[in-house]
Amino acid sequence: MAKSQSEGLHLNDVSMTFSLPDGGSVEALKNVSLDLKEGELMAVLGPSGCGKTTLLNIVAGFLAPTGGTVMLNGHEVLGPHSERGMVFQQGALFEWMTVRKNVGFGPSMKGTPQAQIDKRVDELLDIVGLHEFGEKAVYELSGGMQQRVALARCLANDPDVILMDEPLGALDALTREKMQGLVLKLWKETGKTIVLITHSVEEALLLGERLLVMAPRPGRIHKEYGLPFADLSVGADLREIKKHKKFGPTRDEILSMIWEMEEEIMGRKE
Amino acid sequence: MLILAIYIAIFVLAYFVYKLVAKRFEKKDGFTSRKTVTFGDETTVTANRAASIISVLSIFLIWGAFTGSKYTPIHVPGPFIGETSFNYTAVNVTGNSDDAKVHIIVHPVNKAPDLPEIDPSGDSGFARDDRITVGAWRTQLFRAQNNDVSGKGEGYKIVAIDGQPIEPGKRVFIDGGSVRMTAKGSLSYEPSKGWQMEPIWLPAPEAVVSRLIEISRDGYQNVTLMENLGWSLYRVILGFVLGGIVGIPLGYAMGLNDWFRGWFDPIVEFMRPVPPLALIPLVIIWFGIWEQGKISLLFLASLWIMTIAARAGVSGVNITKVHAAYSLGASKFQLLSKVIMPNSLPEIFTGARVAMGVCWGTVVAAELVAAEKGAGKMIIAASKFQQTDIVIMGIILIGIIGYGIDILMRIAEKHLIPWKGRS
Ligand SMILES: Nc1ncnc2c1ncn2[C@@H]1O[C@H](COP(=O)(O)OP(=O)(O)OP(=O)(O)O)[C@@H](O)[C@H]1O
Numbered sequence: 001m002a003k004s005q006s007e008g009l010h011l012n013d014v015s016m017t018f019s020l021p022d023g024g025s026v027e028a029l030k031n032v033s034l035d036l037k038e039g040e041l042m043a044v045l046g047p048s049g050c051g052k053t054t055l056l057n058i059v060a061g062f063l064a065p066t067g068g069t070v071m072l073n074g075h076e077v078l079g080p081h082s083e084r085g086m087v088f089q090q091g092a093l094f095e096w097m098t099v100r101k102n103v104g105f106g107p108s109m110k111g112t113p114q115a116q117i118d119k120r121v122d123e124l125l126d127i128v129g130l131h132e133f134g135e136k137a138v139y140e141l142s143g144g145m146q147q148r149v150a151l152a153r154c155l156a157n158d159p160d161v162i163l164m165d166e167p168l169g170a171l172d173a174l175t176r177e178k179m180q181g182l183v184l185k186l187w188k189e190t191g192k193t194i195v196l197i198t199h200s201v202e203e204a205l206l207l208g209e210r211l212l213v214m215a216p217r218p219g220r221i222h223k224e225y226g227l228p229f230a231d232l233s234v235g236a237d238l239r240e241i242k243k244h245k246k247f248g249p250t251r252d253e254i255l256s257m258i259w260e261m262e263e264e265i266m267g268r269k270e
Numbered sequence: 271m272l273i274l275a276i277y278i279a280i281f282v283l284a285y286f287v288y289k290l291v292a293k294r295f296e297k298k299d300g301f302t303s304r305k306t307v308t309f310g311d312e313t314t315v316t317a318n319r320a321a322s323i324i325s326v327l328s329i330f331l332i333w334g335a336f337t338g339s340k341y342t343p344i345h346v347p348g349p350f351i352g353e354t355s356f357n358y359t360a361v362n363v364t365g366n367s368d369d370a371k372v373h374i375i376v377h378p379v380n381k382a383p384d385l386p387e388i389d390p391s392g393d394s395g396f397a398r399d400d401r402i403t404v405g406a407w408r409t410q411l412f413r414a415q416n417n418d419v420s421g422k423g424e425g426y427k428i429v430a431i432d433g434q435p436i437e438p439g440k441r442v443f444i445d446g447g448s449v450r451m452t453a454k455g456s457l458s459y460e461p462s463k464g465w466q467m468e469p470i471w472l473p474a475p476e477a478v479v480s481r482l483i484e485i486s487r488d489g490y491q492n493v494t495l496m497e498n499l500g501w502s503l504y505r506v507i508l509g510f511v512l513g514g515i516v517g518i519p520l521g522y523a524m525g526l527n528d529w530f531r532g533w534f535d536p537i538v539e540f541m542r543p544v545p546p547l548a549l550i551p552l553v554i555i556w557f558g559i560w561e562q563g564k565i566s567l568l569f570l571a572s573l574w575i576m577t578i579a580a581r582a583g584v585s586g587v588n589i590t591k592v593h594a595a596y597s598l599g600a601s602k603f604q605l606l607s608k609v610i611m612p613n614s615l616p617e618i619f620t621g622a623r624v625a626m627g628v629c630w631g632t633v634v635a636a637e638l639v640a641a642e643k644g645a646g647k648m649i650i651a652a653s654k655f656q657q658t659d660i661v662i663m664g665i666i667l668i669g670i671i672g673y674g675i676d677i678l679m680r681i682a683e684k685h686l687i688p689w690k691g692r693s
């Protein structure tokens with residue numbers, strides 16, 4: 001019982017207050033509590049500035065919260081660690097390395113034998129469909145290919161949790177759809193715990209087993225949904241899922257919820 | 271002024287001729303040629319190679335034209351060289367007047383011929399025919415009174431040249447030059463100079479080339495050309511490498527640590543605007559004029575540039591890359607060696623190119639001040655003997671080597687950091 005409680009990712013009353021140079025302060029997060037079981041995929045939605053990135057940076061260990069704790073598998077998160085992998089929107093690949101070197105970066109940092117790294121990199125490049133591109137420089141790849149490299153690089157480290165901050169945000173609609181399928185497939189095959197931040201309600205609905213809607217000022221959890229679509233989506237045609245009878249209404253509900261929050265922010269500013 | 275006008279004329283003329291010719295051969299199928307907005311679109315401006323070639327050629331053409339080069343088809347009028355003469359009319363104390371003829375040979379500089387013989391027959395009267403030789407661009411004083419009968423007597427004076435009256439301070443133009451009367455009543459002949467430069471001001475291109483051949487074979491003042499250039503290069507490379515060895519780690523430390531940055535910021539920012547040449551006197555006082563002084567100077571010249579480049583390289587690292595590396599399990603040391611160092615290479619290379627340029631300029635200047643061997647030493651020694659061709663040869667070699675260094679650095683940059691500007 002005690003063990004199962006400590007398994008997974010737990011946020012306890014996490015708060016983050018930024019003090020501003022002009023003397024004021026911003027409550028980017030206030031008392032956010034959250035429990036993620038191993039293997040869950042949680043999508044996070046919310047209007048701009050509601051603290052999504054801040055939340056992810058705290059879980060990744062890049063920021064220390066001003067209040068509360070983050071626990072992973074029974075120990076407190078105090079800094080970045082390879083147990084928590086990160087996929088950024090863009091610009092996080094190392095241009096001075098080939099695709100292979102990028103993917104193998106994590107294991108080589110740990111001193112894994114080269115033969116083992118090579119084997120793992122080959123597997124991962126196969127999975128993300130970049131088999132022939134191993135020796136290419138990353139700047140020679142398209143945006144979608146680069147994000148697949150970023151995914152593979154994250155997986156190469158075999159992290160317990162994968163944190164994604166709008167990983168598909170910079171891609172065009174079609175590439176994005178293909179990548180959504182890939183993320184789902186990887187999630188099911190590897191059974192990783194994933195936190196995915198997105199601006200697309202459809203993406204959140206399709207990929208999120210759980211969906212968190214956040215509200216701004218102070219940044220907090222507004223509403224949580226449990227969704228059936230992610231399980232249905234694995235290996236299926238994503239466009240078919242969008243025709244599911246509950247998909248449309250849920251999407252509209254969330255959209256108007258976020259819309260209202262945005263309106264409120266605008267109104268308050270004037 | 272005239273040269274500038276000619277140069278601008280060539281520039282404009284070449285442009286229109288090129289446009290005319292190019293229109294005939296132009297293929298309107300490239301992407302750039304389909305662009306309608308070109309003025310202001312920097313990507314459509316590439317150096318026109320034809321313009322570069324014409325530019326270099328026209329410099330040599332003007333150079334050749336104004337120095338009487340054998341290899342340029344057109345020349346501006348040269349100085350008068352050859353034989354000429356004038357008649358003068360003198361009066362003596364008795365009031366008689368008499369004419370005499372002065373034979374003149376204007377010869378190329380440094381090739382004085384023997385004075386020509388003149389036939390005294392048919393020369394009557396007290397004014398006697400005479401002859402002078404003069405080098406091109408020079409003037410020659412002619413004292414008729416030394417030759418004429420009782421020329422030193424009272425009342426003797428010259429009153430006309432070729433029939434035109436003359437008095438002290440006046441000038442009369444004759445074939446191939448002019449004759450002026452000095453305040454004391456002597457005549458001074460000045461051959462017409464033309465538009466061409468005297469070799470001592472500006473030698474012809476071929477003179478410079480033949481000097482280059484001669485000096486690369488025999489050396490100059492017992493030092494071979496390779497030794498002179500090699501010493502300069504050696505100093506530059508040594509100073510530059512030392513500057514990099516100290517400057518790059520210092521820049522990294524300043525980029526990574528607040529104490530280092532605070533400590534060295536005032537020093538670096540203070541030293542940056544001080545031109546290395548301004549340090550020469552101080553360096554001479556501290557380290558003496560020989561190798562140690564020069565290497566110290568070049569070290570200082572490259573040190574600040576490399577420090578600032580390395581610091582900028584560290585500051586330029588994208589924070590997401592740092593975050594990515596840490597969450598992939600990199601240690602601080604691994605972050606430094608695998609992310610920060612390679613990420614700063616483009617900046618460091620840019621800094622290195624600047625530093626090499628500055629060092630090369632500084633070494634020549636330092637050698638002008640004091641050196642036993644070196645490119646700067648060679649030209650300053652040559653200038654003392656007015657060997658303008660060696661000076662110009664040296665300047666051209668210095669320029670070519672500086673340009674060559676930069677090209678080599680750019681090639682190295684392309685191979686070593688192909689990702690530059692592609693993130
Ligand atoms: N370093 C910082 N200093 C001060 N305020 C900050 C800092 N980082 C974030 N904030 C503030 O915290 C709030 C939340 O920012 P955050 O980047 O987490 O929002 P977000 O939900 O990721 O927005 P977006 O959807 O636009 O990416 C914002 O109001 C922002 O201004």
Ligand SMILES: [Mg+2]
Pocket residue numbers: 052053054
């Ligand atoms: Mg964000």
